[in-house]
Structures are given as C-alpha cells and as structure tokens.
Amino acid sequence: MRETTVIRLKEDIQLENATLLVGLPGVGHVGKLVVDHLIEKLDAEKVFEIYSPHFPPQVMVNEESTVKLVNNEIYVCKANGNDIVLLAGDHQSTSTEGHYELGTIYIDIAEELGVKRIFTLGGYPTGQLTHTDEVMGASNDLDMVTELKEYEVTFKPNEPGGGIVGASGLLLGLSMFKNIKAACLMGLTSGYLVDPKSAQALLALLSKILNIEVDVSELEERAKDMEKIVANLMEAKQQQQQQQPEMLRDTATDEDLRYIG
Amino acid sequence: MRETTVIRLKEDIQLENATLLVGLPGVGHVGKLVVDHLIEKLDAEKVFEIYSPHFPPQVMVNEESTVKLVNNEIYVCKANGNDIVLLAGDHQSTSTEGHYELGTIYIDIAEELGVKRIFTLGGYPTGQLTHTDEVMGASNDLDMVTELKEYEVTFKPNEPGGGIVGASGLLLGLSMFKNIKAACLMGLTSGYLVDPKSAQALLALLSKILNIEVDVSELEERAKDMEKIVANLMEAKQQQQQQQPEMLRDTATDEDLRYIG
Amino acid sequence: MRETTVIRLKEDIQLENATLLVGLPGVGHVGKLVVDHLIEKLDAEKVFEIYSPHFPPQVMVNEESTVKLVNNEIYVCKANGNDIVLLAGDHQSTSTEGHYELGTIYIDIAEELGVKRIFTLGGYPTGQLTHTDEVMGASNDLDMVTELKEYEVTFKPNEPGGGIVGASGLLLGLSMFKNIKAACLMGLTSGYLVDPKSAQALLALLSKILNIEVDVSELEERAKDMEKIVANLMEAKQQQQQQQPEMLRDTATDEDLRYIG
C-alpha cells in the first residue's frame, strides 16, 4: 500500500440530508469518545475503510489478541428519521500533506453521500483540571453560528486564538470549497486526560441538535471514574506543592499532569 | 486539495513597473505587521488566494466566529502613482520542499504581473529588549545595495551571519533566476515579542523608498502599548535577577522572555 | 538511487509452504539477533537486496574497513524439510510513508515466493532489568493465536496497549490484504539494552514451532556476558540511589540506563 486506499464496503448508499459527525483522536479524545459511542449505540453500519501511508505504521491489538491495521472508517445510520454519517479512526495523519490528502478524500465522500452539514467534534484545552460543561463552537457559515447559539454553544470572537489545528479545523476549511456547511464543536477539557465527562456534555448537546436520544450510561460511568481520578490528582497536587521547595512548585506539578493524558 | 492551488480572483490585472512587498509571519512578525497595515490603509484589492498542503492543516477563527482556511494572498493597489503588489499570509510553508514550491509560484506570479523590484520585509533578532529604529538590508543586486544605502538602510558584510532563512531569503534567491531585483529589509527587533515598534520604523523607511504616505497612527498606538509591556518586562527581569540564586540567573530570564513572543 | 531498488540475486527460487521470519532492528534488537543468528547457522542464501531512500544515508563499516550501503536483505534456506525465508537488515524505514512502501514490497515478495505464514520477531519492553523468558504474541489470524498458545506464547487482551509500531506490526496488517497468516512474537526485554538473552528465549520457542534445531551456543555466551553487565548495572543503580539526594533518585537512574541501550 503505497497510496491512500479507500475500500468501499457497500455499493448502494442512499442518504437524505445527511449530517456528518467527525470524531478522530485529539485533545482529551473528546470527539473520538462521542463518535465511537454513537457508532455503538446507534448500531451504525461500516461503509468505508480508509488506509493510508499517512497513518503510523502500526496495528492495534484487540481483545482476542488479533490485530487491525490502523485506519479511519466511515459509518452510516438512521436515528429518529435523520441520516447520520460518522467518521471515526485510530489516528489522524502523521504529516501535514497527509492531512490535506485525507481531508480532501473525506469531503469528496461526504459530497458523494449528499452530506448537507458537518460537525467536527473535539476538545478545547483549558489547562484547568475542572470546568463547567461548556461547548465552544466555530463554523464556516454565519447562519450556522446563529443557529448553534440557540443550543447554547459558546462562540467567542477570534477563539481559539491559535485557530483550530488538525482534521477538526481542516475539514471546516475544505468543506467551504464544496459549499457544505460545517461547524466544530469543542467540549471544554483539561487537555491532560482522556475526558469522558467532556464527551458526555458534548454528546448531550449534539443529541439536542440532531433531535435524537442516546443511552449515555456507559459514558456517565466512565465520567464518574474520571472524576475520582481528578479528585485524587488535585489532592496529590496540593500535597506536592506543600512539600516541594518553593521555586520548583508550578513547573513540577504541570509536568506531572502532562504525563498522565 | 492535494496540490497547491492558486485561485485567481481577477482576470485582467494591468500594472506598470510594479513593486512587490512580501510580509509573511516571521521574526517579531515585523514584515507581516507592515504589509497587513498597508493592505488596509491603501485599500488594496485581493487578486490571488493560494492554498497549499504545505501550510498547516488549520483554520483561523475571525471576529464572527467563522473560519478561514490558512492561506497566502496577493493584493494590488496604486499609491502616489506607484503600482504595488502585496503578498500576505497566515503562515509560511511547514516543509523545506514547500518553501521552494511556494516561492517559485510567487516569483512566477510576480513575473507575470510585470514586477520590477521586490522588497521582502522581516525582523532582525537582536536578543535585546530595546534598540534603535535601525533597518538592516541585503539584496540580490549590488546597485540596489547602493541605492538603499541612501535611505539609511544598514548593510554589514556577511550579515546576518547565518544567512536569511525562510521566504524572505528564498525569494531573493529565486528572483535572481528571473532577473528581478530584490532586497530584504529587516527591522531590528528583540526576537521575543511581536513588534509593532519595529514595524513602524520599517514602514517609515519603506514609505520614503516608495514615496508614499501612510497613516501609521494605529501602529504607533500598538507600539506604545508594547513599550509599556517591555518596560514591565525589564523591571520584572531586574527583580527576578535579584531574587534568583546566582547560577540560574541568565538562562532563567531568557527562557521566560522566549515564551512571551 | 531515487527510488527503492530491489536487486534479485537468484532468478529461480522454488519454495514450498514457506515461512517468512522478519528480524529487523527494534526494541532490544531481539528480532535482529534471532534472524541474523539463523541466517548464519542455517547457512541461508541471499536472494534479494533492497536499497531505499527511506533508509538513512549511511554506510556500515565492516571488519576489513570496507563499507556496505545500508539495506535490507532476504535470504532463503531449508531446515528439517521446511522452506524458510528470512528478512534481515541494518535499519527500518526512516519515514512513515517509507514503512508502507517497503512493507508492501516485502509482502509482494513473500506472496511471489509462496510464503504461507509470517513471524515478525521483536522485543517487548518491560522497563525492568530482569524478567522471565516469556514471549508475547499477537496475530492477524485467530487460529494462529490458538495454535501459538500451545507453544506457551503469552497472549493478553489488547496488549501491547499502544499497538505494535514499525515493520513488525505493519507487516501483520499488510499481509491481511494478501490473506497471509502472520504473528508477531515479542521476547520480553528491558528496552534499555541489546538483549541476547531475550533473543535466546525467542529462538528456543521459534525452533519448537518450526521443528528445527539450531546451535545457540554463541547467543548463550553473549547472554551470559549481558547478565554480568546487568548485574553490574543493578549494583551501580543501588549504590547511586543510596548516594543521591532523595528527590532525584528515580528519574536520574532511569535516565542513566536509557543511555546504555
């Protein structure tokens, strides 16, 4: 495999007014948690496998100790009358050029499937261990901004200040060339930990927007486990700060947290 | 978008003896500040958009929370009878090969537009927080060196010692193959901070060279704000040096400053 | 040489039900030690040389001070009636894209030679200086997992947790597209040192699976030498821990070991 290879698993895919949800690995794995959860709960059908030399040379090992070459996958499902397309995967591109190539492939597939709007899902790193269930947004379409404000998505001028990097951002940009509306929804998250709590908040919002109902009990449980870990971390951080010589305090604790995520 | 894509927004572009000004992000963002300022104040017209897999996979978020795929753009305007072409953008190439590809595209466009001379604008890092309003130069043409000395551009043999890296340097080199005269003008700047003060000095010089008048009040205001920040930084640095154990002094304060820019 | 170049040293290669063993440099050089040892002891014949711009720009210097351009090589031999193909080499690809290109070339050659099963050999880093002679496995085929359990290969669900990266993993994935069964066998090793002891354990297991006998005296000797080094290291580590200020203990000793491998 010297080139990106798209394997189509189903010939005849009929969708109407479909919405594409993108949940690839990223900050706090928030987007990935949401889309992987939806694929399972909505019993979505896999219709494309994408393999590429722009993914790492790597296999993942599953429960039976058998392996799977890392890839991205596209699923479809119907929920409360809506056609939903889901893009999930083990990795984003390892190279800049690969990001553009894969992004172009995804938008071409979206166009072919008649996708009318795209939500790319991700995390917004706050650097704080705790935060409210806020979801930040940005869009390639001003009407979409107005519409999403009604769902209490937070929009701040020029934020994120450094733009949105990676597939979540790039797909907003590339879809403009195909006149597909797209928004990025980012759950607030520390940036240090895989964050099921942020995913839960993002999924709740998304369910309202899509007008669907999804069982979130598993995410909820993982979120509770995570809250315990955070509580322990914060306690440890506090103790550490009291024990350390003063000049090392801030940097040392930040470093420690960074290695957890 | 798998390849660099040039979108031409205007078919018939008639210029005479045009001068190209290049202001891409770089040291102190000096060049970018000058060119972005000129585009606004001279009411320049956008005539090309350049998108490329050699730019980061990223969108910028604007005031309305809508996004723009990172790109470079070419504008044209007329000022005091001079035809001016301006190259601005969010990023330089992320790869070495991309630098050469994009540089070649820019010089080909410059040639097509009949550009007769090029000024690439940038910053010259001094490592000092304060400095005079000096502008350093280098050129691909000895006559241009002589001419620019009359405008009090500083030329020092073999400086910068490490050459000029990035678009500002490469475009001087590539334009030689098309026999286009080009000079790099570098405003002295600390290298740690975005520097509107250096941009103001560079713009003043450039206005003399081009024989144009530009309102600089906004840059002036930003330069004053920046001077306050620098004053605070220097005070903080002084205090820090007095408090720190001696062996950590120099490196620690340098590190701190580096994170500000 | 601008492209990967495969030099075929023998036209007519007749194999039956061949097994491919892959031993490229990696964790503890375990796989490389085993395959290089087998090539020597089984008097295998070199049939392919692979050169590539994806290998480092480097020559190796041999005993006579003459050089060899870094490459990968494919050997064949017959042992106790089995046809064995061996892939050895100085380096893995330096780039992600190169990994996919070279991996595809290897699997194409394996298919052409009628290879029926593949064992990629490597090390499994434990972070501990000492450990038992365990071999971990993962496969692209569930029957192969069952079969290898009979040889006391350890299989753990979802382990290694980060998947298997590099040629050892990728070849498991790419061979699935050609319906070739493949397993990765990983000898437990510290991850800090070239590990002939782990190689010896892996070779013993492999000999049982292939039903062949191989003289391991050299590996044994090197393993004994290594055990002495490890004993010295552990003693040094212990002393170091007693001497160091408490807060530096763990990180410092880990760092030291890392530089040995």
Added chain:
Amino acid sequence: MRETTVIRLKEDIQLENATLLVGLPGVGHVGKLVVDHLIEKLDAEKVFEIYSPHFPPQVMVNEESTVKLVNNEIYVCKANGNDIVLLAGDHQSTSTEGHYELGTIYIDIAEELGVKRIFTLGGYPTGQLTHTDEVMGASNDLDMVTELKEYEVTFKPNEPGGGIVGASGLLLGLSMFKNIKAACLMGLTSGYLVDPKSAQALLALLSKILNIEVDVSELEERAKDMEKIVANLMEAKQQQQQQQPEMLRDTATDEDLRYIG
C-alpha cells in the same frame, strides 16, 4: 524551482583519470575547509551549480551584502598533471530522500566526467578537545584500503561503529553501483568546533596522496588562532569544574562546549 536543478556552466569538460574530492559541511567542517581551500589555492573553475528543494530555503550574505541562494557546486582543476574535481557547498540535504537524490546526481556527474576515484573528506568526532593529527579511513574497495595504509591512514575494524552518515558515507555506497573506487578520509576532531587544525592535517595527507603541493599558510594561521581558543576553553573548563557543585560538573561543561561549534 520545484525539482533539483543542475546548471552546467561549461559544455566541454575533458578530464583524464580524474579524482573527485568531496568537502561538504559536516563534523568540524573539516572536509569543507579542505575543499574550499583547494578551490581557492588551485584556482579551480566552477563547472556545475546544483540547486535543490532539499537544501534549506535560505540565502547566504556575502561581503558586499549581496546574496547567494544556498547550493552545491562542482569545480575542476589540474594540479601537477592530475585532473581534480571538487564538490563543495553550503549545506547537505535536509531530508533523507534528498540525500539519495543528490548523491545519485553527484555520482552520475562523476561518471560522466570519467572520475576514477573519489575521496569524501570529513571529521571524526572524538569528544576530546585535543588530539594528534590522525586521519581515519574507510573505503568501498579493499585495494584502496591497502594503498591508503601506506599513507598512514588509520583503519580500524568496524569503525566508526555507527557507520558513516551523510554525503561522505552515502557517496561511498552509491559509487559502488557505478564501480567507482571511493574512500572516506576523516580528520580527528573534537566535534565541538570548526577545526582548521584537523583540516590542515587532512590536507597534508591528501597532498601526499595526490602528489600536489598546496600553500597552507592561511589554514595554519586559522589553526593557530583555534589552538588559542581551545587553550582558553580548557582553562575555562578547569576553572568551572573547580567552582561548580560536584554533581553538575561533567554535564555542564560538555553542554557549554557544544554551543560553541
């Protein structure tokens, strides 16, 4: 310029039994110092310029403040009846693939010019600030090893242990495919400093091998200046070791030296 571009400055180049000397930037800039010196002293004629997207996007600034796009250059000259080809340049390739592409171009040119033997010149890093005037060698041809031993080139089995990386090594490897004999000659050098003293020793050896005489007074002068710097460094190092807390001694002084080169 999207591709490597070879500009031929002279059509008819007639050489006999030519020797190619390669002196690109590298350890201690030993090879570059020797070849740049020879080009000047032997009044060599430039016959090829090579520009490439695999070089950094950079111009060098010369004495008149005019610029030159970084490149590699090939010169020819006749010295004491010998035809000599010299490869010099500002940089080596920035990418692995570029190394192979440029190396192939150089060997193709060498073949076309009828080059019969190649010496790639470099430095051999010892980590010590002072050392004898020794030159290490490696070759792609056993006869050449024997011959060079007569000139007191040092050959050690399997050394350098990590092979020879970069153009100096790669060209030995690539020239084997064209049946051109090649040796790498490496002057011993600290690895921390640009080393005219090592260059002087290497040039003296090379002059014997080529049976030519070259004025080395400039290199000698630079070598003397350098010896003073080294003497100062060693004194500084000694003082520093006496002042520093014991646990920081070795690493700190090594770090310091590394920033000088």
